[in-house]
Amino acid sequence: MSTSIPRRGLAMAELLIAGAGPQALALSCQLLQKRPQWRRHLRVVDPTGAWMVRWQRQMQAYEIPWLRSPSPHHPHPNPHALRRYAQDQQRMRELEGPYGLPHTGLFADFCRGVVQEFQLAERVQAASVAQIQLGPARPASLQVTLSDGALIQPRRLVLATGMGEPVLPSWVTRIASPYPAEALQHSQTLDLATCHGLLAQHILIVGAGLTSAHLALGALRRGAQVTMLCRRTLRSRPFDADPGWLGPKYLKAFHAEACWRRRHRQVVAARDGGSITPLLAAQLDQMRRRGRLQLHEQGQVQSACWQVGGWQVDCLDGCRHRADRLWLATGHRQGVSQHPLLRQLLDQKPIELINDFPVLTSDLRWPGTNVHLMGGLSALQLGPAARNLFGGLEAAKRIARAAVKA
Ligand SMILES: Cc1cc2nc3c(=O)[nH]c(=O)nc-3n(C[C@H](O)[C@H](O)[C@H](O)COP(=O)(O)OP(=O)(O)OC[C@H]3O[C@@H](n4cnc5c(N)ncnc54)[C@H](O)[C@@H]3O)c2cc1C
Numbered sequence: 001m002s003t004s005i006p007r008r009g010l011a012m013a014e015l016l017i018a019g020a021g022p023q024a025l026a027l028s029c030q031l032l033q034k035r036p037q038w039r040r041h042l043r044v045v046d047p048t049g050a051w052m053v054r055w056q057r058q059m060q061a062y063e064i065p066w067l068r069s070p071s072p073h074h075p076h077p078n079p080h081a082l083r084r085y086a087q088d089q090q091r092m093r094e095l096e097g098p099y100g101l102p103h104t105g106l107f108a109d110f111c112r113g114v115v116q117e118f119q120l121a122e123r124v125q126a127a128s129v130a131q132i133q134l135g136p137a138r139p140a141s142l143q144v145t146l147s148d149g150a151l152i153q154p155r156r157l158v159l160a161t162g163m164g165e166p167v168l169p170s171w172v173t174r175i176a177s178p179y180p181a182e183a184l185q186h187s188q189t190l191d192l193a194t195c196h197g198l199l200a201q202h203i204l205i206v207g208a209g210l211t212s213a214h215l216a217l218g219a220l221r222r223g224a225q226v227t228m229l230c231r232r233t234l235r236s237r238p239f240d241a242d243p244g245w246l247g248p249k250y251l252k253a254f255h256a257e258a259c260w261r262r263r264h265r266q267v268v269a270a271r272d273g274g275s276i277t278p279l280l281a282a283q284l285d286q287m288r289r290r291g292r293l294q295l296h297e298q299g300q301v302q303s304a305c306w307q308v309g310g311w312q313v314d315c316l317d318g319c320r321h322r323a324d325r326l327w328l329a330t331g332h333r334q335g336v337s338q339h340p341l342l343r344q345l346l347d348q349k350p351i352e353l354i355n356d357f358p359v360l361t362s363d364l365r366w367p368g369t370n371v372h373l374m375g376g377l378s379a380l381q382l383g384p385a386a387r388n389l390f391g392g393l394e395a396a397k398r399i400a401r402a403a404v405k406a
């Protein structure tokens with residue numbers, strides 16, 4: 001284990017949560033609703049030092065007007081709380097369409113209210129979990145080192161650290177020619193507001209998920225010419241997966257499935273890669289008909305080369321694109337091997353993995369430890385919506401129940 005972090009005095013905590021995104025907020029609220037007296041034993045650490053900073057940043061960076069998920073999906077334990085808030089604030093117009101998709105601003109204001117209601121504003125410490133050391137007992141005792149060198153011995157640790165590592169296609173690593181940093185970016189580092197000089201530029205966007213659609217529309221609004229390159233076809237669906245996965249319709253059979261491999265196949269099949277909403281599909285189609293957007297389906301990059309101030313991109317089907325900028329909207333890869341803290345855990349307490357996904361206990365613990373996982377990596381227990389707000393609520397209920405019972 002690395003020794004580069006300066007060690008400081010040892011502190012105790014009932015529960016330590018790594019991450020202050022919507023999933024961590026959902027868990028904190030569930031816990032405090034059951035045990036308000038636990039507030040002083042709860043510690044939350046996140047390098048941003050505040051609640052939901054990453055969430056808010058990504059919504060602003062891609063200029064997302066409203067969420068993809070319906071109004072009952074949010075961090076408050078009461079599913080009606082967001083709708084009630086919109087009513088009280090006379091902001092019902094900010095719940096969009098038949099599912100009441102919350103506008104980004106409404107959702108942010110509501111979440112700020114949730115933080116206030118549960119008196120959580122001062123709970124986030126600006127640090128990250130850097131190391132986890134397991135003791136010999138069963139379940140293993142825990143010693144956690146923070147990025148500032150502080151040592152904590154929590155009774156329980158919850159990793160709610162979000163979406164994993166950006167997917168960089170293999171051709172990116174084969175680019176031999178030097179190019180300016182802003183000429184090739186993954187969506188994770190893109191912010192439309194700071195992309196200057198897009199007028200009349202040609203942007204090639206790789207990927208067919210909702211991020212690619214928002215980035216395409218943002219570039220088009222700034223006068224760019226856009227090509228979307230999808231390795232399959234651009235698929236339109238209201239949600240990431242069929243809404244049957246947000247309730248017993250499909251989850252009942254999923255939970256009854258004893259074979260982890262079959263569960264994993266169901267998760268992958270239910271999401272079936274990236275998709276965009278019907279509304280964005282219609283907006284993109286309009287742009288295509290106006291000649292501003294080109295859609296290249298069944299297209300995969302073979303190689304890219306930066307020459308005389310622009311990209312030349314050759315595809316496997318023989319197509320050649322020229323572009324000023326390449327934007328990768330290729331999503332994030334989740335897996336134990338992608339997560340530095342989980343690699344540490346695996347070294348100390350090896351467990352069964354299915355295609356890099358951990359087989360957790362039903363209360364989302366890494367077996368033999370008191371480390372719980374939230375987010376996409378709990379998908380073998382929670383199903384395809386594990387990484388979404390819906391999954392955050394399900395995970396929060398299971399972990400809070402286990403913590404209170406213990
Ligand atoms: C653009 C975009 C829009 C989305 N819209 C929706 C939507 O409308 N509805 C929906 O249900 N889902 C949506 N999603 C899916 C989304 O990822 C989740 O809903 C949500 O962000 C997951 O919350 P989280 O708390 O797991 O992760 P995050 O919001 O990513 O929060 C994780 C936090 O962990 C912190 N962290 C990381 N490592 C450490 C560490 N070692 N120690 C301490 N802290 C750490 C990070 O700083 C971050 O603040 C969207 C995703 C994207 C990318």
Ligand SMILES: NC(=O)c1ccc[n+]([C@@H]2O[C@H](COP(=O)([O-])OP(=O)(O)OC[C@H]3O[C@@H](n4cnc5c(N)ncnc54)[C@H](OP(=O)(O)O)[C@@H]3O)[C@@H](O)[C@H]2O)c1
Nearest residue numbers: 064067068169207208209210211212231273274329330331
């Ligand atoms: N609230 C909102 O409005 C909003 C906005 C943005 C995102 N989101 C949510 O955020 C989550 C992530 O969305 P996302 O669009 O960032 O990621 P995503 O849904 O995972 O989509 C990634 C896309 O990149 C493609 N891809 C991956 N690797 C590739 C490679 N090597 N070469 C070529 N293409 C590759 C995938 O192709 P395949 O399809 O073939 O796998 C997919 O089309 C989703 O849950 C989404 O609903 C919500």
